Amino acid sequence: MSSGFFAFLDNISPWWWVAFGIALGAVEVATGTTYLLGPAVAALVVGGLIFLQPDLGGILQVTIFGAAVILSVVIAWFVTRRMKPSGGLHGLNRRGDALTGRMAEVSAPFRAGVGSVSIDGVVWRARLEGEQAHDAEQPGPGRSLRIAGVEGATLLVEVPGAN
Numbered sequence: 001m002s003s004g005f006f007a008f009l010d011n012i013s014p015w016w017w018v019a020f021g022i023a024l025g026a027v028e029v030a031t032g033t034t035y036l037l038g039p040a041v042a043a044l045v046v047g048g049l050i051f052l053q054p055d056l057g058g059i060l061q062v063t064i065f066g067a068a069v070i071l072s073v074v075i076a077w078f079v080t081r082r083m084k085p086s087g088g089l090h091g092l093n094r095r096g097d098a099l100t101g102r103m104a105e106v107s108a109p110f111r112a113g114v115g116s117v118s119i120d121g122v123v124w125r126a127r128l129e130g131e132q133a134h135d136a137e138q139p140g141p142g143r144s145l146r147i148a149g150v151e152g153a154t155l156l157v158e159v160p161g162a163n
Contacts, residue, residue, distance in 0.1 A: 009058025017047030017061075038076060042068030099147045104157060106145060110138035117145060117157060126155045 021043030028036040045068045050056050056064075104117035104126070113128040115138070128139075129148050139145060145157040 006058030006062070009061050012050070012058070012061075014047040014050035014054075017043050017050060021047060034076075038072035039065075039069050041072050042066075099155065100149055102147050103144050103160075104147055104155065106139045106141050106143045109140050113138070115139070117147075117155060119147070119155075124155045125153060126157045127151070129156050129158045 021040045024036045024040035024043060028034070028040055042065050046061055046065045049064060050061070099119060102119060104119040104124070106115060106126075107118040107123050108116035110126075110128060115126055115128075116123050117126040118124070126145070128145075139159065144160065146160045147155050148158045149156040
């Protein structure tokens with residue numbers, strides 16, 4: 001015979017565990033973190049087991065709940081690892097990196113190696129790379145430049161074939 005909290009659980013209705021699981025699920029939906037998904041499922045499992053075995057003791061209920069939480073976390077870890085895209089989303093939230101290698105059109109004349117280029121209708125600050133930045137002839141509007149990289153919000157550009 002248990003005492004205290006476990007004694008309370010000895011005669012608890014399975015609906016308490018179901019309600020606990022639903023409450024955890026509701027908090028999970030509200031927060032969207034996925035941290036409470038495992039405990040919510042585990043609480044529903046314990047509630048289901050009490051339906052099947054009404055005399056399940058309080059200590060055993062808590063033990064099953066803990067084991068089910070750990071098991072659900074391990075399963076979720078393996079599932080998410082298998083579902084992770086193999087190529088990754090390298091350009092996600094890094095738009096400038098996705099532009100590397102593309103061609104851009106000069107929208108404002110370059111002075112001392114710094115100017116503006118337009119790509120896909122968006123104007124970016126640009127800086128000429130390497131020796132081209134010091135050339136006397138700076139690219140003017142309408143000229144096509146290749147995007148060589150990104151530095152912050154500045155595109156690093158080069159004149160194609162000028163290497």
